[in-house]
Amino acid sequence: MSISQSVFPESAIVSKLRAAGCVFAEDEARLLLSAGATPVELARMLDRRMAGFPLEHILGWVEFCGLRIAVDTGVFVPRRRTEFLVHEATALTAPGAVVLDLCCGGGALGAALSAAVGGIEVYAADIEPAAVACARRNLAAQGGRVYEGDLFEPLPDALRGSIDILLCNTPYVPTEMIETMPPEARLHEPRVTLDGGPDGLDVQRRVAADAARWLAPGGHLLVEASENQAPRTAELFEHGGLIPRIATSEELYATVVIGTRPCS
The missing domain is CATH 3.40.50.150 (Vaccinia Virus protein VP39)
Structure with missing residues (x-):
């Protein structure tokens, strides 16, 4: 278990994401946990997601045709x-x-x-x-x-x-x-x-x-x-x-x- 996961259990993150209206809360929670290197970074990422920022901009990438494509803030996210x-x-x-x-x-x-x-x-x-x-x-x-x-x-x-x-x-x-x-x-x-x-x-x-x-x-x-x-x-x-x-x-x-x- 990572330090971030010990401070923010996956179940707690899922609950927060669901409350914010995220349809795929479980998948998003796993991605955020894997990306948040420290509890502070994870908390910042979670706050942004709950505020409505695209998950892809928070992570800095999107999976597309099996590739990890970088997507910076303000860049269109391929569907x-x-x-x-x-x-x-x-x-x-x-x-x-x-x-x-x-x-x-x-x-x-x-x-x-x-x-x-x-x-x-x-x-x-x-x-x-x-x-x-x-x-x-x-x-x-x-x-x-x-x-x-x-x-x-x-x-x-x-x-x-x-x-x-x-x-x-x-x-x-x-x-x-x-x-x-x-x-x-x-x-x-x-x-x-x-x-x-x-x-x-x-x-x-x-x-x-x-x-x-x-x-x-x-x-x-x-x-x-x-x-x-x-x-x-x-x-x-x-x-x-x-x-x-x-x-x-x-x-x-x-x-x-x-x-x-x-x-x-």
Whole structure:
């Protein structure tokens, strides 16, 4: 038994977390106990969690596709459903592929795809400085190059027409729905990572309009969308010169729209 556990028994931590409304109190208690090196540190972490801070920001990491991805305070936390996007991308990616993780957040998608398919060339970009710093750490082992700026704007011109796989987990929550999200998301993650405009598709429109110019012939764009949004997203892809299809996962309650640039 650790010193922290002797001062704060797991059962007591579970009770506090349940009282604060944490649905997975037992799992969270174990994670906090393993992370809190001293009773003082554990107490500080527990207080933050009870105050509504995301567990992932308190721990400094999130498990995603079997990897431990660093997530700093103020950086978007990748959701488990987004693992389906990586699954779909893995089936389309060959070793040596050029991959771009756009709206990358902490770079979870690029890191996970790199772990699943060896020997790929990873680029990433995000508009949030905190996310860029985090992504650079998460993608360092893969030699990933991370750029700060708005969508394609900061990327080197040499990438135009050469990207085989474009991963883009854009914000797609309609503006009026932001206030219905859990407090740990809407209060502690940057609004720009959540708000997709009036219908949730503002950023997807911009990506779909430019993607064909950056994709290699036969390259693929993959974005996450809600089930209701997916047909409209597919139309945006088609208007942008891509051949769309929709993939769904009942297990993860996830929908991914895939657009392919024609080879000719």
